Amino acid sequence: MVSAYAELEEDMRRRLGGRECLYVPSCRLGLYLALRHFCPRGGRVLMSPVNDDVILFVVLAAGLRPVQAPLDPRDGSIDPAAVPGSVWRGLSAVLTTNLYGNPDPAPDLRARCDLLGIPLIEDAAHAIGSTTGGRPVGTYGEAAVFSLSKHTGAKTGGFLALADPSLRADLTRARDALLHPARTASELAYLLRPGAEAAVRHLRLTGAARAALRALGREEREEIRMPLRADALARALPAAPALAPFHSWIRVDMHDYRIRPGAARLRRTRARLARLDTVLAAHREGTARLLESEYGPGGGPAQPLFRVPLLVEDRDAAVAALARHRITVGYLYDPPLDTYAGGAFTDPSPAPAAAARFARHALPVDPRRAARALTALRSAGIPPALPATAPGGAR
Ligand SMILES: Cc1ncc(COP(=O)(O)O)c(C=O)c1O
Secondary structure (H helix, E strand, C coil), rough: CCCCCHHHHHHHHHHHCCEEEECCCCHHHHHHHHHHHHHHCCCCCEECCCHHHHHHHHHCCCEEEEECECCCCCCECHHHHHCHHHHHHCEEEEEEECCCHHCCCCCHHHHHHHCCCCCCCECCCCCCCCCCHHHHHHHHCEEEECCCCCCCCCCCCCCECCCCHHHHHHHHHHHHHHHHHCCCHHHHHHHHHHHHHHHHCCCCHHHHHHHHHHHCCCCCCCCCCCCHHHHHHHHHHCCCCCHHHHHHCCCCCCCCCEEECHHHHHHHHHHHCCCHHHHHHHHHHHHHHHHHCCCCCCCCCCCCCCCCCECCCCCHHHHHHHCCCCCCCCCCCCCCCHHHHHHCCCCCCCCCHHHHHHHHHEEEHHHHHEEEEHHHHHHHHCCEEECCCCHHHHC
């Protein structure tokens, strides 16, 4: 029987030079599957502290200890040279982030993982279409995960890509065991969602639209970071590896992250994926424009970034300036995860200054709004971030 996911998987396989791809209902579920399969229970995983907090909770749910990495102050990528030898020696895996589509140094990380005999897992949620070392992001790791909620805007779905195709059957079984059956209510809510979001964006927020979004998990953050709820998290930890005890953290922004998709959901996803190359071209063009502006680090071959992290002195003022032009800024990751979660739940970065500075000054702009965003920032007199004064980006 041809799987309902075959067409989607074939499209992604082609993009990744023939890598085996498994459809998953969300990138976060794909990441959980990969971590469970490739990492020993209780293992330590190097990851980026400037990252979605949901990812920290996925690592914890997989029964693993997050270890925060030092970052490159220019683009928030992992800085392998700044990771002390003692930290490398204790790791069970490396998880990349490819923040906003800027690639982590995968060739270097691949070589280090090979030396240590540990897996590299690539989170390419933001980086569909990005390349590094002449290859697509997502083709260096034992596993890579992609989100169809980002560039494609399907707001559902993703892929788990595997270096070893013989693992497909095992991981398909593991995925299917985690899926919840589709419920008519959630499928209907999914299909109605673009309408509800349009109401929020373009009209005055109606009570009904807000309620609909809340039910889908799209309106539950009041701050950039969700409340940690440290006591409840500490009580959940002994139950790891398992998703259910961590459900209330992992589902944030996407309540149906482990649902078996219905036919209409898959149809919409296929239509979105079919338009991806046009979307990537627009992202590439807008990225070049933003990087060349006074807020960007300058030229270079433009990747089709999901968001372009402009560096501004006063991020909150910049967010407000964009809001006045009806441009909403999302995907802020401030403070870094070690400051947010504390030593009970993660090893802190050995060199946290660059990550803190990047998190504070990065303004992630949708490259398709490049012209309007630059006009809004310039007309409000928003200054670019001052150059870092100390080596390593500390200021
Ligand atoms: C870096 C990163 N990885 C993974 C995810 C999870 O993707 P999904 O919403 O498809 O589960 C997100 C979500 O925003 C993300 O920002």
